[in-house]
Amino acid sequence: MALSEIMRILAVAVTLAASLTSVGPLGELTDLAVRRIEVADLVAAAKFGTSQPIDDPAREQVVLDTVRTKAGQLGLDPENAARFFRAQIEANKLVQRGLYARWTEHPEEVPQHKPDLGTEVRPILDRLTTDILAELKDTEQLRRPTLKCEIHATIAERSAVVLHHLDRLHENALTEAMTEVCAK
Numbered sequence: 001m002a003l004s005e006i007m008r009i010l011a012v013a014v015t016l017a018a019s020l021t022s023v024g025p026l027g028e029l030t031d032l033a034v035r036r037i038e039v040a041d042l043v044a045a046a047k048f049g050t051s052q053p054i055d056d057p058a059r060e061q062v063v064l065d066t067v068r069t070k071a072g073q074l075g076l077d078p079e080n081a082a083r084f085f086r087a088q089i090e091a092n093k094l095v096q097r098g099l100y101a102r103w104t105e106h107p108e109e110v111p112q113h114k115p116d117l118g119t120e121v122r123p124i125l126d127r128l129t130t131d132i133l134a135e136l137k138d139t140e141q142l143r144r145p146t147l148k149c150e151i152h153a154t155i156a157e158r159s160a161v162v163l164h165h166l167d168r169l170h171e172n173a174l175t176e177a178m179t180e181v182c183a184k
């Protein structure tokens, strides 16, 4: 097979992989939870080796207040939305703690680039808040405490682990993040 042919097939494969979402009606919401978990790596990189603690209750309050306000504007139950985001925050902290432990033991794995929390990382989390709320709205009818929802959540979560090549730390964080998905 000619090299140009191989390159063409590779390009198609990469495009397909990039456009894939996790499986089922909760796939997109699950992928957004994964993105938020992956941003935890940046949060950890920003904070590690500084005096800024992993737990920042004031920032959590800001995140959750924003969630309640925007959820209300979308016609979502503000407290349910806040509960979902509390799980996202717990998942984020789980990753940060895991990476701190890893980097303390293996300092050579500490990222070279230290992003700025305020100007680089939190704006990404803020954009994800908007995207996640829109997806919570889109999946509102399905997300009830039913077996059907639990099955879709499990399918989406399992496929996300494979699709995004999550290691055990990020897989555990995703499980944490999805605890409230069917608890409408």
Ligand SMILES: O=C(O)C(=O)C[C@]1(C(=O)O)C=C[C@@H](O)C=C1
Pocket: 043, 054, 055, 056, 057, 059, 060, 063, 088, 089, 090, 092, 093, 117, 122, 125
């Ligand atoms: O913004 C931070 O400092 C974070 O660590 C992120 C985050 C979050 O998930 O939104 C997680 C833990 C903190 O307590 C506050 C917020």
